[in-house]
Amino acid sequence: MINRRQMIGTIGTATGTLVCWPHAMADTYPSRPIRFINPYQAGSNGDVAPRFVLDKATQALGQPFVIENRVGASGLLAMRMLAQAKNDGYTVGLGTTATLITAPLTSTNPGFADADIDPITPICDVPFALSVTNSLPVKSVQELIAYARANPGKLSYASDGNGTTTHLATEMLLQAAGVAAVHIPYKGGAGSYTSDFVSGRIQFAIGGIGVPLGLHRSGQLRIIGVTSKKRVPVLPDIGTVAEQGFADFEATSLFGIFGPRGMPAEAITRLGTELRRAVESKEVSDKLLANGFTPVTATPDEFRKQFDLDRVKWATVARKANVEKVAN
Numbered sequence: 001m002i003n004r005r006q007m008i009g010t011i012g013t014a015t016g017t018l019v020c021w022p023h024a025m026a027d028t029y030p031s032r033p034i035r036f037i038n039p040y041q042a043g044s045n046g047d048v049a050p051r052f053v054l055d056k057a058t059q060a061l062g063q064p065f066v067i068e069n070r071v072g073a074s075g076l077l078a079m080r081m082l083a084q085a086k087n088d089g090y091t092v093g094l095g096t097t098a099t100l101i102t103a104p105l106t107s108t109n110p111g112f113a114d115a116d117i118d119p120i121t122p123i124c125d126v127p128f129a130l131s132v133t134n135s136l137p138v139k140s141v142q143e144l145i146a147y148a149r150a151n152p153g154k155l156s157y158a159s160d161g162n163g164t165t166t167h168l169a170t171e172m173l174l175q176a177a178g179v180a181a182v183h184i185p186y187k188g189g190a191g192s193y194t195s196d197f198v199s200g201r202i203q204f205a206i207g208g209i210g211v212p213l214g215l216h217r218s219g220q221l222r223i224i225g226v227t228s229k230k231r232v233p234v235l236p237d238i239g240t241v242a243e244q245g246f247a248d249f250e251a252t253s254l255f256g257i258f259g260p261r262g263m264p265a266e267a268i269t270r271l272g273t274e275l276r277r278a279v280e281s282k283e284v285s286d287k288l289l290a291n292g293f294t295p296v297t298a299t300p301d302e303f304r305k306q307f308d309l310d311r312v313k314w315a316t317v318a319r320k321a322n323v324e325k326v327a328n
Contacts, residue, residue, distance in 0.1 A: 029089060029267055036065040037085070037093030039078035045126065045208050045291075049255055050094050052287045053123045056278035061270070073328040074164065075099030076110055083112035087260040089267030092120065095258040098165040101311050105318050106163025108325045114311075118263055119303040121272045122256035123279050124293040127228035128169055130241060131212040131221050135200040141173075141225045141244035144204060148179040156182040158193040158205040163323050168314055169227060169251035170206045171321040176246050197221060206251070209234065209292035227251040233289050254296070254310065256303055268300060 036054065040046025047069065054065040070078040079099050085091035095117060104110035130141065138144045148155050159167035162185045174181060184202055186193040191211055196202050198220050205212075206227060213234060216223040225241045226232050229250050241249045257275055259268065276297040278284050285295045298306065 029264075029270055030061055030063040032090065033064050033066050034061075034089075034271075035085075035091040036067045037078050037082050037091065038067055038069050039071065039075035039094060039096075039099045040069065041071050042069050045210055045293075046094065046096065046255070048291060049124050049126070049288060049293050050257070052284050053257075053275055053278045056281060056284050057271075057274045060274045060277065074103040074107070074161065076103050076107060076112075076328060079103075079117065080111040082258065083116035083260055085260045087262040087264075089259070089264050089271075092257055092259045092271065094255060095119075096126075096255050097253040097310060097314070100258075100307065101314050102163060102165045102168055102318070103328075105311075105315055106323050106325055108327045116261050117258045118261050118268070119300045119307065120257040120259055120268055121275050121279075121300065122254055122296045122298050122303050122306070123275065124255050124288050125228065125296050126253040126255060126293055127209065127226050127232050128166065128206045128251060128253075129209045129212045129216075129223045129235070129238075130173070130204065130206050130225040130227065131197070131216065131223045132204045133197055133200045133202065133221055134219075136203045139222065139224060140239075141241050141246070144224065145177040145179055145245075148174075148177070148181060152180065153182070155204065156184050156202045158184050158186055158197060158202045158207075160207065161185045161187055162326065163318065165251075165253050165314075166205070166207045168317045168321065168323070171323075172251050172317045173206070173241065173246070173249065175317065175320055176249060213292065228294065230294075232292060232294070234292050252294075254306065255293075272300060 038047055038050065058064050070081055075098055078093060082093040132138055132144060138147050157170050159170060167183065193202060194211060197205060212221060212223055215221045223235060223238055225244055226235060226238055227241055229242065231240060279295050279297050288295045
C-alpha cells in the first residue's frame with residue numbers, strides 16, 4: 001500500500017453527574033446512515049472510486065453511506081454543502097485536488113475557506129494520460145515538445161475547462177518544456193471532446209485515463225505518457241512524463257474523504273480507520289488499480305500536509321499561466 005503521505009464536552013445534571021460524550025459516541029458511532037456528498041456525476045471516475053471504498057467500509061461500520069451526487073460549479077457546489085453541513089459525524093464527502101485546490105484557485109468566490117473542511121483520509125491518486133491524435137506525427141513526450149517548438153502556434157490541446165486540473169496539468173508540462181499551445185476548453189470531461197480529438201481537430205490532451213484508454217486500445221488515438229511518478233498497471237508499456245525527459249514531473253488528482261470543520265475526533269478516527277482498512281484490502285486495492293487509480297492512505301495530518309504542498313504547486317502553475325478567475 002502506498003502511504004503518500006474533539007469534541008470533548010460535558011453536561012451537568014441536577015446531581016452534578018458528568019456525562020462524557022466522546023466515550024458515549026465511541027461506543028455507538030455510527031448509529032445511523034452517513035450522508036456522503038459527491039461532487040461528481042454518477043458513473044464517473046469521481047463516483048466509481050469512492051464507491052469501491054465506501055461499500056467495503058460499510059461492512060465494518062455497520063451503517064451504509066447514502067450518496068448524494070451534487071454536481072455544479074466545478075465541484076464547488078458540493079464543497080460548499082459539505083462545509084455548511086452539521087459537524088456531528090453524519091455528513092462527509094469526497095474532496096479532490098480539483099474541487100478543493102484548482103477550482104477555488106480559479107474562482108472569484110469559492111464559498112468556503114480551506115479551514116472549513118477537515119481531512120479524514122485520502123483514498124487514491126488519479127494519474128492522467130497524455131494522448132495525441134493519430135494524425136500528429138509524434139510517439140513520445142519528447143517528440144511532442146519538439147513538434148511544438150518547430151511549429152509554434154499550430155498545436156491545440158483540450159481540457160475539461162478553464163482552470164481545471166487537466167488544464168493546469170497541461171500548462172505545467174508546457175511551462176516545464178518552454179513551449180506554448182492553444183488551449184481549447186470543453187465542458188463535460190473527456191467524453192465531450194472525444195470526436196474532435198479522434199478527428200484531429202485538436203492535437204493532444206492530458207486527462208483521466210478512462211476515456212483515452214479505450215480509444216488507445218482500439219487504435220483511435222495514442223497515449224504517449226502518464227503524469228504520475230510511476231507507471232500505471234493498466235498501461236505498463238507507457239512511460240511517465242518524468243521518464244521521458246521531465247524529471248520530477250507529477251500531475252495527479254488526489255481523492256480523499258473530508259468532513260465539515262469540528263467533527264468529533266472519535267468520528268474522524270473511526271471513519272478514518274475503517275476507510276483506510278478498506279483501501280488497503282486486496283479486494284478494493286485491486287479494483288482501484290484495475291480502473292487506473294493508485295491506492296493511497298495517510299493520517300489526517302499527513303493528508304493535510306500533502307494538500308498544502310499541492311496547493312502551492314498548483315497555485316504557481318495557475319499564476320504563470322495567467323488563468324483568469326471566474327464566478328461560479
